[in-house]
Amino acid sequence: MVDFLILGADAAGLSAAVQIKRRLPDSEIRVISKGRIISYGACGIPYVISGDIPTPQKLVHNTPESFERTRGIPVRIRHEAKGVFPQEHSVEIRDLDTGETYRETYGKLLIGTGAQPVVLPFIDYALEGVFNLHTIEDLERVLLFLEEKKPRRAAIIGAGNIGLELAEALFRRGLRVQMFDIQPEPAFLWPSMIRKAVTAKIREKEIEFLGGTAIRSLERRNGRLVLTAQDNASFEADVVFSVVGTTPATGFCRDTLNTKKNGAIITDRHGQTCEPDIYAAGDCASVYHCLLDRNVYFPLGSTANKMGRIAGINMSGGDIEFPGVIGTQIVKFFELSLAKTGLSQEEAEKEGFRVRRYSAARLDKASYYPGAEQAKVEIVCEDDSSVLLGAVAVSEANAVQFIDAAAVAVFAGMDIRDLAWFDSAYAPPFAPVWNALISAALKASKV
Numbered sequence: 001m002v003d004f005l006i007l008g009a010d011a012a013g014l015s016a017a018v019q020i021k022r023r024l025p026d027s028e029i030r031v032i033s034k035g036r037i038i039s040y041g042a043c044g045i046p047y048v049i050s051g052d053i054p055t056p057q058k059l060v061h062n063t064p065e066s067f068e069r070t071r072g073i074p075v076r077i078r079h080e081a082k083g084v085f086p087q088e089h090s091v092e093i094r095d096l097d098t099g100e101t102y103r104e105t106y107g108k109l110l111i112g113t114g115a116q117p118v119v120l121p122f123i124d125y126a127l128e129g130v131f132n133l134h135t136i137e138d139l140e141r142v143l144l145f146l147e148e149k150k151p152r153r154a155a156i157i158g159a160g161n162i163g164l165e166l167a168e169a170l171f172r173r174g175l176r177v178q179m180f181d182i183q184p185e186p187a188f189l190w191p192s193m194i195r196k197a198v199t200a201k202i203r204e205k206e207i208e209f210l211g212g213t214a215i216r217s218l219e220r221r222n223g224r225l226v227l228t229a230q231d232n233a234s235f236e237a238d239v240v241f242s243v244v245g246t247t248p249a250t251g252f253c254r255d256t257l258n259t260k261k262n263g264a265i266i267t268d269r270h271g272q273t274c275e276p277d278i279y280a281a282g283d284c285a286s287v288y289h290c291l292l293d294r295n296v297y298f299p300l301g302s303t304a305n306k307m308g309r310i311a312g313i314n315m316s317g318g319d320i321e322f323p324g325v326i327g328t329q330i331v332k333f334f335e336l337s338l339a340k341t342g343l344s345q346e347e348a349e350k351e352g353f354r355v356r357r358y359s360a361a362r363l364d365k366a367s368y369y370p371g372a373e374q375a376k377v378e379i380v381c382e383d384d385s386s387v388l389l390g391a392v393a394v395s396e397a398n399a400v401q402f403i404d405a406a407a408v409a410v411f412a413g414m415d416i417r418d419l420a421w422f423d424s425a426y427a428p429p430f431a432p433v434w435n436a437l438i439s440a441a442l443k444a445s446k447v
């Protein structure tokens with residue numbers, strides 16, 4: 001029996017393993033991973049396709065060998081968990097190379113198996129030129145195809161974050177890009193200010209976006225891929241990407257542990273599941289949202305790293321509670337950075353808050369300083385208390401400066417008067433005195 005068994009060798013799993021080893025250096029820890037490549041930044045995948053990052057290897061932080069050498073933790077790759085048996089403290093594991101199945105027993109178990117791409121039932125993903133984009137192995141296949149076949153027309157099904165990052169990457173490689181989404185607008189899960197900015201950028205770049213289009217079939221005809229929509233309109237492409245979201249990779253333990261409807265393992269703020277010796281973290285698990293005061297599914301690398309670290313500390317005798325997420329995220333689309341924290345007006349109203357919304361547009365540096373770019377920020381506050389509930393930022397500069405300040409304010413429960421006068425940094429090359437976030441807060445506090 002190993003003291004600690006970790007399923008998954010990426011953000012959540014390895015963060016947990018490292019914490020356990022740091023706190024209990026003599027304990028026996030074993031990491032099991034279905035994939036061949038461990039410890040990498042999936043978030044960088046689009047930038048390898050665009051050519052900003054020269055090779056997939058640049059995304060890899062550790063190999064199994066280097067991880068064992070530097071951290072003293074062995075990793076078994078190409079081993080897949082097939083079932084969890086809490087009574088016996090064991091996991092059924094299949095060696096994907098030999099086909100052999102065996103049981104591994106544990107003292108404490110961490111599930112960090114991430115998510116898997118949603119597959120569309122009418123797509124044969126084995127067709128040449130048809131791809132998901134989720135793992136570094138997917139990336140390697142895509143790069144090989146792009147280099148060998150030199151496709152000219154790409155179709156992307158799904159205009160969420162990954163679809164948009166991919167559209168930019170393919171455009172910058174010189175492909176003609178067509179995007180399809182069942183929703184009327186791109187970036188459908190983002191607030192309207194961001195959807196509008198994305199729509200305008202798509203037009204500017206002459207990417208074709210077909211909203212309200214449900215692709216119903218995909219086949220290879222006369223050497224080309226043909227997509228057919230619900231109204232029988234058909235579209236040709238040389239390469240097709242299906243990026244329509246992810247679902248927790250928990251098929252092997254859904255019957256054993258409490259999960260949300262989508263299969264995300266329910267954990268408390270310590271990362272513990274309904275079984276006391278089983279923890280879960282990352283894209284396979286739900287996470288506490290402190291504005292909504294409930295668990296949500298919000299799969300992001302930032303949260304996977306934090307929750308993995310917290311679970312690892314608690315598994316090895318610590319006692320640390322995750323304060324929760326508030327929905328902070330940022331994405332790049334060509335020159336734009338698009339960011340959000342807390343609740344948008346639509347989300348806040350859906351949750352029953354009465355809110356007010358204010359926006360302001362300002363340059364991100366002193367107006368006379370070269371390279372100053374427009375930034376637009378929208379804030380949402382609770383009507384009665386004036387407490388900040390959320391912010392949205394769109395900028396051709398880096399929106400992180402507004403969104404991280406707003407995230408701290410939302411998290412701390414600050415009201416808009418404090419936000420309007422907070423002691424922000426100013427020097428012409430970096431920021432103006434009255435930036436877009438502060439200006440929106442000034443408007444909101446009617447000063």
Ligand SMILES: Cc1cc2nc3c(=O)[nH]c(=O)nc-3n(C[C@H](O)[C@H](O)[C@H](O)COP(=O)(O)OP(=O)(O)OC[C@H]3O[C@@H](n4cnc5c(N)ncnc54)[C@H](O)[C@@H]3O)c2cc1C
Binds near residue numbers: 036082
């Ligand atoms: C293209 C792309 C861009 C992204 N961009 C961003 C971004 O900009 N910002 C951001 O915050 N997030 C981003 N993400 C999301 C981020 O990558 C994930 O949230 C993060 O990787 C989740 O970490 P994880 O450890 O939970 O899961 P994963 O990284 O998915 O790792 C899961 C591990 O579990 C293993 N595994 C799976 N099933 C089993 C099994 N049954 N048995 C054993 N092992 C198993 C896998 O092989 C892998 O080692 C992006 C993701 C993609 C794909």
